[in-house]
Amino acid sequence: MTDDQPPGLTVRELRVAFDGFTAVDGVDLHVAPGDLRFLIGPNGAGKTTLVDAVTGLVQATGSVRFGGRELLGRPVHRIARLGVGRTFQTATVFEHLTVLQNLDIAAGADRRPHTLLRQRRGVPPAVEEALTTIGLTGHANRPAGTLAHGQKQWLEIGMLLVRDTPLLLLDEPVAGMSHAERDATGELLRTVAADRTVLVIEHDMEFMRAFASSVTVLHAGRVLSEGTVAEVRADPRVQEVYLGHPLPAATAGRIAEEA
Numbered sequence: 572m573t574d575d576q577p578p579g580l581t582v583r584e585l586r587v588a589f590d591g592f593t594a595v596d597g598v599d600l601h602v603a604p605g606d607l608r609f610l611i612g613p614n615g616a617g618k619t620t621l622v623d624a625v626t627g628l629v630q631a632t633g634s635v636r637f638g639g640r641e642l643l644g645r646p647v648h649r650i651a652r653l654g655v656g657r658t659f660q661t662a663t664v665f666e667h668l669t670v671l672q673n674l675d676i677a678a679g680a681d682r683r684p685h686t687l688l689r690q691r692r693g694v695p696p697a698v699e700e701a702l703t704t705i706g707l708t709g710h711a712n713r714p715a716g717t718l719a720h721g722q723k724q725w726l727e728i729g730m731l732l733v734r735d736t737p738l739l740l741l742d743e744p745v746a747g748m749s750h751a752e753r754d755a756t757g758e759l760l761r762t763v764a765a766d767r768t769v770l771v772i773e774h775d776m777e778f779m780r781a782f783a784s785s786v787t788v789l790h791a792g793r794v795l796s797e798g799t800v801a802e803v804r805a806d807p808r809v810q811e812v813y814l815g816h817p818l819p820a821a822t823a824g825r826i827a828e829e830a
């Protein structure tokens with residue numbers, strides 16, 4: 572660390588405006604390494620815009636610090652080189668290349684083109700490790716295009732792991748997945764988050780309840796609530812936004828006891 576910031580992702584007073592409309596309105600957020608933080612909120616709350624600001628896709632004011640460095644104001648590729656990785660709702664893998672080739676290319680993202688083309692003996696340890704983590708060792712030589720939907724998402728996460736990405740921002744990683752794929756993805760995220768900083772945008776509340784270690788609720792560009800799953804669920808402001816009214820006292824009490 573090059574300054575006295577706590578490790579992890581620290582967002583301060585983040586603001587993003589589009590033609591006078593403020594989509595992110597003064598957000599403060601800290602995600603520590605080892606945390607598996609879910610970012611939830613109704614449609615239009617500003618979740619994707621916040622992640623866009625962190626990754627340099629939209630202009631923002633305030634501060635976003637990671638690894639002792641300010642990210643705001645840097646171009647997208649420089650932010651990626653500082654260890655910030657992102658997935659989108661639709662996996663962006665090279666469909667005609669094998670799983671192994673996809674990982675190999677990602678691992679060499681910072682290598683020069685001529686070294687990328689050079690024939691290499693064996694599988695690099697980082698690629699081998701990522702294959703095991705994402706559970707695709709048995710599919711290493713399959714074209715990525717033939718993988719199931721969930722497996723493509725895992726491959727994309729693997730492509731961030733081989734690049735040794737300490738901050739992962741994942742946009743609805745389980746959208747369109749089966750129950751079994753969702754559970755496997757949850758376990759994968761737990762493993763990944765053990766020694767990394769992970770922020771997951773999610774609409775799937777069941778998945779969030781099962782796997783989040785902490786939750787930030789965004790509403791109208793602001794942080795509405797933050798805490799454990801139970802704390803956030805017991806918050807009347809969150810119930811109001813999601814249900815249109817607070818929960819009956821008995822139900823709210825039961826949830827609060829879990830907190």
Ligand SMILES: Nc1ncnc2c1ncn2[C@@H]1O[C@H](COP(=O)(O)OP(=O)(O)OP(=O)(O)O)[C@@H](O)[C@H]1O
Pocket residue numbers: 589592594612613614615616617618619620621
């Ligand atoms: N490029 C843009 N130009 C103008 N307005 C935008 C732009 N991108 C997003 N917005 C607006 O900013 C607000 C926040 O959008 P954002 O996509 O960040 O919300 P979200 O919480 O990710 O929603 P969802 O869950 O539906 O994906 C919305 O009102 C949206 O219409």
